Amino acid sequence: LAKTTQPISMDSYEGQEVNITCSHNNIATNDYITWYQQFPSQGPRFIIQGYKTKVTNEVASLFIPADRKSSTLSLPRVSLSDTAVYYCLVGDWGIMNRDDKIIFGKGTRLHILP
Amino acid sequence: NAGVTQTPKFQVLKTGQSMTLQCAQDMNHNSMYWYRQDPGMGLRLIYYSASEGTTDKGEVPNGYNVSRLNKREFSLRLESAAPSQTSVYFCASSARTGGYEQYFGPGTRLTVT
Numbered sequence: 001l002a003k004t005t006q007p008i009s010m011d012s013y014e015g016q017e018v019n020i021t022c023s024h025n026n027i028a029t030n031d032y033i034t035w036y037q038q039f040p041s042q043g044p045r046f047i048i049q050g051y052k053t054k055v056t057n058e059v060a061s062l063f064i065p066a067d068r069k070s071s072t073l074s075l076p077r078v079s080l081s082d083t084a085v086y087y088c089l090v091g092d093w094g095i096m097n098r099d100d101k102i103i104f105g106k107g108t109r110l111h112i113l114p
Numbered sequence: 115n116a117g118v119t120q121t122p123k124f125q126v127l128k129t130g131q132s133m134t135l136q137c138a139q140d141m142n143h144n145s146m147y148w149y150r151q152d153p154g155m156g157l158r159l160i161y162y163s164a165s166e167g168t169t170d171k172g173e174v175p176n177g178y179n180v181s182r183l184n185k186r187e188f189s190l191r192l193e194s195a196a197p198s199q200t201s202v203y204f205c206a207s208s209a210r211t212g213g214y215e216q217y218f219g220p221g222t223r224l225t226v227t
């Protein structure tokens with residue numbers, strides 16, 4: 001799977017829009033981009049997944065430029081409960097070669113302030 | 115649906131003891147995974163099972179063994195626990211491997227003294 005790079009931490013305020021960018025310069029043609037959210041003492045939870053352009057669901061939006069070398073997770077009007085760690089992963093659906101490891105990395109620690 | 119369940123929730127072991135962490139999923143998923151998460155760190159893949167009857171090593175397999183008992187259950191065994199294995203262990207499942215959405219269990223907090 002492609003290696004990803006994210007900011008270690010971010011602070012924002014309640015009600016603001018938060019954008020977290022992930023770099024994945026070595027993304028392969030068949031790779032999808034997936035974001036997970038993890039609260040303390042819980043397992044990660046799937047947020048959103050996309051391949052190109054823009055994907056939106058009830059929780060977030062995912063923006064992917066044409067070259068797909070980066071992606072941006074956008075959280076609209078955050079609240080205190082959005083304080084969590086956010087992970088960006090890149091991988092091919094249904095393919096797990098011997099050398100592929102699902103790499104969550106350290107993620108981005110998002111802290112929402114009142 | 116319970117999703118992914120793990121037992122036990124907490125465990126304390128002495129160095130050299132053995133134990134098995136249990137994981138079960140009720141979503142009819144083909145693939146299952148075991149991760150460990152150390153304080154302030156991301157998740158690291160220990161072993162995975164792409165489908166029933168197959169298992170394969172992840173990033174940090176040393177000191178662990180796994181068994182895919184059937185489609186629902188995937189266990190992780192520590193044969194001789196070491197303090198370096200103190201961690202939170204998460205089991206996950208997905209329809210298929212690779213980029214498919216994974217569903218995680220609540221975790222097992224293991225302390226080895």
